[in-house]
Amino acid sequence: xxxxxxxxxxxxxxxxxxxxxxxxxxxxxxxxxxxxxxxxxxxxxxxxxxxxxxxxxxxxxxxxxxxxxxxx
Numbered sequence: 599x600x601x602x603x604x605x606x607x608x609x610x611x612x613x614x615x616x617x618x619x620x621x622x623x624x625x626x627x628x629x630x631x632x633x634x635x636x637x638x639x640x641x642x643x644x645x646x647x648x649x650x651x652x653x654x655x656x657x658x659x660x661x662x663x664x665x666x667x668x669x670x
Contacts, residue, residue, distance in 0.1 A: 633665045
């Protein structure tokens with residue numbers, strides 16, 4: 599009978615601590631990358647050989663055009 603109480607106590611404590619971490623945690627704001635950061639990342643991918651020249655230029659133009667249309 600005492601092992602049932604022990605298991606119950608552990609379960610209750612685990613649930614209580616779990617609820618604390620859900621509601622008592624810190625809040626982090628995630629910011630989308632800037633155009634500059636995306637261009638730097640794209641350049642690094644190109645330099646690492648992940649993209650060929652035409653794909654790099656195509657993606658670069660897509661990013662720049664996307665930024666231009668945001669301002670309208």
